[in-house]
Amino acid sequence: MLKRMTRLISRVHKAKHEEQHEGQHYSLPLQDVKTVLPHGLPPRFVMQMKTFNEACLMVRKPALELLHHLKNTNFDHPAVRYVLYGEKGTGKTLSLCHIIHFCAKQDWLILHIPDGHLWVKNCQDLLQSTYNKQRFDQPLEASVWLKNFKTVNERFLSQIKTQEKYVWNKRESTEKGSLLGEVIEQGITRVRNATDAVGIVLKELKRQSSLGIFHLLVAVDGVNALWGRTTLEREDKSPIAPEELALIYNLRKMVKNDWSGGAIVLTLSQTGSLFKPRKAFLPQELLGKEGFDALDPFIPILVSNYNPKEFESCIQYYLENNWLQHEKAYTEEGKKELLFLSNANPGQLERLCAYL
Amino acid sequence: MAASCVRSRAALSYRLFLGGRINVACSPVLWKAAAAELQTVSGSQILRLRHTTVVTTKKNLAALRRETYTVDFIKKQIEEFNLGKRHLANMMGEDPETFTQEDIDRAIAYLFPSGLFEKRARPIMKHPEQIFPKQKATQWGEDGRPFHFLFYTGKQSYYSLMHDAYGKLLNLEKHKNELQAKGLFSEEAKTKDLIGSRWLIKEELEEMLVEKLSDQDKRLRALKIHRTSAASTQFSKSSMKVPKCHPVKIHQEKQHWKDQYAQFIRLLERLLTLQCGATEKEFLQSFRRSVTIQSKKQLIEPVQYDEQGMAFSTSEGKRKSAKAEAVVYEHGSGRIKVNGIDYLLYFPVTQDREQLMFPFHFLDRLGKHDVTCTVSGGGRSAQAGAIRLAMARALCSFVTEEEVEWMRQAGLLTVDPRIRERKKPGQEGARRKFTWKKR
Numbered sequence: 159m160l161k162r163m164t165r166l167i168s169r170v171h172k173a174k175h176e177e178q179h180e181g182q183h184y185s186l187p188l189q190d191v192k193t194v195l196p197h198g199l200p201p202r203f204v205m206q207m208k209t210f211n212e213a214c215l216m217v218r219k220p221a222l223e224l225l226h227h228l229k230n231t232n233f234d235h236p237a238v239r240y241v242l243y244g245e246k247g248t249g250k251t252l253s254l255c256h257i258i259h260f261c262a263k264q265d266w267l268i269l270h271i272p273d274g275h276l277w278v279k280n281c282q283d284l285l286q287s288t289y290n291k292q293r294f295d296q297p298l299e300a301s302v303w304l305k306n307f308k309t310v311n312e313r314f315l316s317q318i319k320t321q322e323k324y325v326w327n328k329r330e331s332t333e334k335g336s337l338l339g340e341v342i343e344q345g346i347t348r349v350r351n352a353t354d355a356v357g358i359v360l361k362e363l364k365r366q367s368s369l370g371i372f373h374l375l376v377a378v379d380g381v382n383a384l385w386g387r388t389t390l391e392r393e394d395k396s397p398i399a400p401e402e403l404a405l406i407y408n409l410r411k412m413v414k415n416d417w418s419g420g421a422i423v424l425t426l427s428q429t430g431s432l433f434k435p436r437k438a439f440l441p442q443e444l445l446g447k448e449g450f451d452a453l454d455p456f457i458p459i460l461v462s463n464y465n466p467k468e469f470e471s472c473i474q475y476y477l478e479n480n481w482l483q484h485e486k487a488y489t490e491e492g493k494k495e496l497l498f499l500s501n502a503n504p505g506q507l508e509r510l511c512a513y514l
Numbered sequence: 515m516a517a518s519c520v521r522s523r524a525a526l527s528y529r530l531f532l533g534g535r536i537n538v539a540c541s542p543v544l545w546k547a548a549a550a551e552l553q554t555v556s557g558s559q560i561l562r563l564r565h566t567t568v569v570t571t572k573k574n575l576a577a578l579r580r581e582t583y584t585v586d587f588i589k590k591q592i593e594e595f596n597l598g599k600r601h602l603a604n605m606m607g608e609d610p611e612t613f614t615q616e617d618i619d620r621a622i623a624y625l626f627p628s629g630l631f632e633k634r635a636r637p638i639m640k641h642p643e644q645i646f647p648k649q650k651a652t653q654w655g656e657d658g659r660p661f662h663f664l665f666y667t668g669k670q671s672y673y674s675l676m677h678d679a680y681g682k683l684l685n686l687e688k689h690k691n692e693l694q695a696k697g698l699f700s701e702e703a704k705t706k707d708l709i710g711s712r713w714l715i716k717e718e719l720e721e722m723l724v725e726k727l728s729d730q731d732k733r734l735r736a737l738k739i740h741r742t743s744a745a746s747t748q749f750s751k752s753s754m755k756v757p758k759c760h761p762v763k764i765h766q767e768k769q770h771w772k773d774q775y776a777q778f779i780r781l782l783e784r785l786l787t788l789q790c791g792a793t794e795k796e797f798l799q800s801f802r803r804s805v806t807i808q809s810k811k812q813l814i815e816p817v818q819y820d821e822q823g824m825a826f827s828t829s830e831g832k833r834k835s836a837k838a839e840a841v842v843y844e845h846g847s848g849r850i851k852v853n854g855i856d857y858l859l860y861f862p863v864t865q866d867r868e869q870l871m872f873p874f875h876f877l878d879r880l881g882k883h884d885v886t887c888t889v890s891g892g893g894r895s896a897q898a899g900a901i902r903l904a905m906a907r908a909l910c911s912f913v914t915e916e917e918v919e920w921m922r923q924a925g926l927l928t929v930d931p932r933i934r935e936r937k938k939p940g941q942e943g944a945r946r947k948f949t950w951k952k953r
Contacts (some may be wrong), residue, residue, distance in 0.1 A: 245859065437859055494880040498848060498871050501858040510864065 179217050181471045186213040186259060194262040197306045198272035198379065200251050210479050218468060220461045221253045225260055228421055235375065236463060238413045239453060241381075243426045244461035245439050247505020250425045251379055253461055257423055258377050266420070267314050267371040269363060269412070271303070274383030275430030277405050280450070281390055284398075288327075289354055294390075295405040300352035300405060307359070314372065315339035320362055326351050338362060345456045357408040364412060367419035374420030376412055380427040384410055385449030387433050410452065424453070463502040472504070474509050582647050591642040598639065615640070631936070648724045671723040672774060679781050682797065686788045711802040713782065716775045718803070727774045817844075817911045827911040831903030833930050836892025840904035844912055846884025850872075852901065853888055866898035871927055872904040877917060883909070899930060 191213045199207075207213045224240055242250045258268055271277075277299050287293040287453065308315065316340040325331040326348065332341055338359065345355025369373035378384075380480075384406055390398045400406045413422060426444045428434055438444055441458060465471060473493055476482050486492035500506035599618060603610035606621045618639050628636040638645075653670070654660045664670040664677070720727055782801060785794065799863050819826050825844040832838065850857040850870065861867050874880050885905060889897045906926040910918050935944035942948050 437855065491878070491880075495871065495875060498874070498880050499864060499867050501867075503854065503858055506858065506864075 177257070180219060180222060181216065181465075181467045183214045183216050183471065183475050186215065188213060190259065190262075192309075192339055193312070194259055194268070194310060195255055195270075196309045197303075198251070198258070198270050198377075199255055202505075203252060206508070210481075212476065213303065215252060215256050215259075216249075216468065216471065216475075217256075218249065218253065218461075220249075221256045223459060224253070224257055224423065228257070228261070231421055233370065233419050236418050237374075237376070237420050237422050239288045239413070239415055239422045239424060239456035241424045241426060241453065241456050241458050242461055243439060243441050243444070243458060245463070245503070246268040246428055246436075247503045248463055249504045250427065250461045254377055254379055254423060254425050258375065261373070261375045262310075264373070265463065267363065267367070268310050268377065269307070269360075269376050270310065270375075270377045270379075271307075271409065272379055273427075273430060274378055274409075275427070275432070277403065278383045278388040278390065278400060279430075279432060284390060284392075285350065287353065287404050288351070289357070290404070293402050293407060295350075295404055297349040297352045300356045301346055301349050304342050304352060304355060304359075308339075308346070315342065318366060319360065320358070321387045324354075324358055326354070327347035353404045357404060360408045360412050364417045368417045370419055372419075374417075376420065376422045377424075378409070378413065378422075379425045380430055381413065381424040381453075382426050382428075382431055382434070382444040382446075382449060384413070385446050385452065386431060389432055413440050413453070415455070420504050423454075464504055464507070465502070469497060469502050469507075472507060482511055498503070554635050582649055587645060588642055588911040592648070595639075595642055602639070620715070648721070650724050669723075669725045669727070669774075671725055672727060672778075675723065676778060676781065678799075679778075679785065679933060682794055683781070683785055686785070686790065686794065690788060708786070708802065711804045713779050714801050715805060719775060719778070719801075727778075729773050729775045770826045770947060825912075829904050829907035829910075831900045831905075831907060831929075833899035833903065834892050836889060836895040836896035837886055838889040838897065838900035838904045840885055840887040840901060842905060842908040842912070843884040843886075846882065848881035848883065850885045851887070861894065861898060863894065864896055869895075869898040869902045870905070872902060873909055873921070876921065876924060876926065877909065877913060879909075883912075902926070903929065 170231055188207075188211075191207070203213075212356060220237040220242060224242075227238070227240065242253055244250055252373070258270055262268055277296060281296050282298060283296075285295040287295045315338050319335050320332060320338060320341060321334060322330060323334045324341070326344065328352055330348070332344065341358055341362075345359075366372075384400060386400065388398050389401070390403075392398060401410075413420065413424070426439070426441060428436065428438055428444060431444065434444060441453075441456075442450055442452055445453065470493075473482075473496065474486075477487065482488075484492065486495075496507065498509060500510050562929065599613055600610040602618060602621055603613040606617075606624075608617060622637055622639050626637040630636055653662060653665055658667070662670045662674065664673045667673045714722070716727060782798060785798060800906055817825050819825055826841055827844075828839065828841045830837065830839045852860040857870060859868065861870070871880070874883065887901050887904060889901055891897075892900065903926070906921055910921070910927070913921075918927075937944055940948075
């Protein structure tokens with residue numbers, strides 16, 4: 159059966175993916191996963207990875223479409239924005255990870271923010287920014303992100319040089335022309351300056367990718383956090399707008415398409431969003447007017463539930479890994495039941511199969 | 515004094531019975547009569563009257579509980595009831611001659627609207643025979659000699675009934691023998707009268723005879739053997755333990771003759787087998803009650819066709835306080851839309867979706883129908899149950915009769931009668947009591 163041989167055939171290099179591979183799984187080498195995607199995979203997928211001892215992604219139409227666009231990007235034009243949107247659990251984050259892996263293999267520099275919502279809620283310590291008095295720093299989140307960024311883009315850190323001098327405080331400063339890696343080290347060791355380090359990294363990368371030294375992929379998951387509301391408050395309990403957070407401010411500049419030499423792939427997410435209704439999934443609803451205007455010329459890509467072929471393929475994958483232990487899972491009726499109960503939603507199907 | 519006591523008893527009993535039934539139209543007349551009575555009595559006697567009615571000693575209470583209703587009293591009540599019925603009919607503007615019991619009930623419900631949940635606590639006006647329990651008249655004369663010849667059996671009406679029935683049986687057999695001797699005997703089939711009826715049950719027979727009957731061996735009770743429920747007396751007799759010291763042997767077969775109710779029914783069955791005349795048939799019919807067979811027929815919705823020629827059917831369902839209406843299309847791909855929203859988004863909980871799956875899965879039609887439904891009220895689980903019922907009912911029109919019967923047996927077509935239980939006073943919730951404190 160075609161589906162049985164699905165996995166054996168499709169351990170192909172992702173660059174060769176075309177429409178005929180749609181619905182098939184391919185596995186990522188675990189080492190790659192650790193370097194390229196240390197953060198950013200959905201937690202359930204990480205658990206599945208640990209259980210099966212392998213990371214297998216399904217090739218799906220939205221991802222294929224995006225890959226097609228990316229292959230044909232013109233690096234002289236300003237960066238194009240792609241927005242992945244869809245219902246909850248349809249596979250936006252995993253599609254994003256697929257794209258990231260592809261670009262990493264193509265030797266692009268990956269700027270991946272795993273979840274925008276993490277930066278606008280539950281922050282333990284907010285410091286007033288040293289650079290700009292009105293803004294706020296988030297040392298913890300910034301340092302964590304810098305560490306992950308370092309893991310992803312090790313080889314670039316020794317190639318890219320800063321083009322300005324940055325003074326951290328009275329005693330420390332980074333000279334012009336020093337490696338980007340040093341800036342990151344500074345941010346990791348001196349946690350107080352981590353947010354500023356992040357800002358510097360973003361600025362440098364934006365400037366230099368226009369020069370054409372490398373291709374830059376900006377991948378942000380949960381980008382609707384940048385224009386929503388925050389749950390953070392000042393000491394006098396007045397709410398903070400997202401612009402007043404330095405991280406968010408810098409990220410907004412990054413997502414603007416005034417630079418060239420790369421692409422921007424964004425994902426909307428309702429799951430972590432604040433003050434948004436559960437059933438909202440359209441860009442208009444989740445981004446709000448402000449966000450929509452800021453992102454205005456973008457290519458929306460809808461990620462929907464599995465079609466029957468993909469559903470079959472997913473079930474076959476679970477069966478091959480002996481994940482479904484129920485006798486009825488092998489029968490047609492069992493599959494119909496699963497189809498009905500999950501309505502071909504990948505997230506729901508995964509949760510259902512976890513019990514079987 | 516005796517007169518005042520009688521009057522007091524009458525007044526008290528009148529007040530007691532007023533709670534049980536209401537003689538509406540009679541009340542102004544009677545009240546006036548009672549008031550007149552009280553007025554005629556002098557002041558000190560009135561005080562005494564009140565004293566005796568309000569402060570009841572223990573002896574009085576016991577007497578009141580075992581109060582026997584004399585025949586005259588019952589007759590008087592019946593007269594009052596009839597009079598009251600006519601007054602009520604006049605009040606309601608209806609014809610007193612054709613005023614039935616149902617009309618009375620309706621009138622009382624209209625005049626005395628009650629919000630009480632317990633139907634038996636609401637005001638009722640019924641014939642005294644239905645209200646006062648039947649009691650035996652005195653069965654011996656002034657010289658102490660009983661009227662009935664079977665009085666000393668203890669259960670005179672039962673044994674006299676058995677005697678009559680057996681007498682009829684013997685007569686019929688004699689008649690049959692005579693006919694057979696003459697050669698005019700012919701077999702008849704006469705099971706028609708008995709279809710849809712059943713024999714009296716033991717409680718009904720007891721009520722008719724105003725006597726207790728036995729349906730179990732008294733000797734067993736004397737042995738103090740643990741008794742299981744009445745339904746399984748046959749089995750308990752065979753499985754009981756006999757203490758070895760007791761010399762009484764228990765013969766299981768011979769215990770049947772002690773069962774009075776069963777014996778009576780057996781006699782009546784024997785009468786049935788013989789050819790009866792009209793009087794015997796009447797006699798037998800007086801011991802039969804009709805059995806209402808619940809119609810098992812399900813109401814099957816008709817299949818409708820919309821503009822494109824697609825076949826669909828609509829039906830409603832409800833559960834707790836949720837009401838749902840479902841439109842099931844015959845050909846489809848298994849999509850369900852609830853209030854315009856996909857069912858996966860409307861019911862994020864798997865349990866609710868399993869409820870929706872149940873009718874289709876039961877009939878093996880999982881991906882074959884499209885459903886559009888609207889639902890309102892209730893909570894998430896109630897809405898799921900309501901939609902399930904509506905879908906099952908709608909599916910009936912696309913499915914064979916046998917499958918409808920299977921669905922009914924699976925419980926897919928029955929309305930779930932469970933409702934939120936009421937909170938009771940003195941308790942925190944329906945069942946939860948307040949925290950018990952020792953002091």
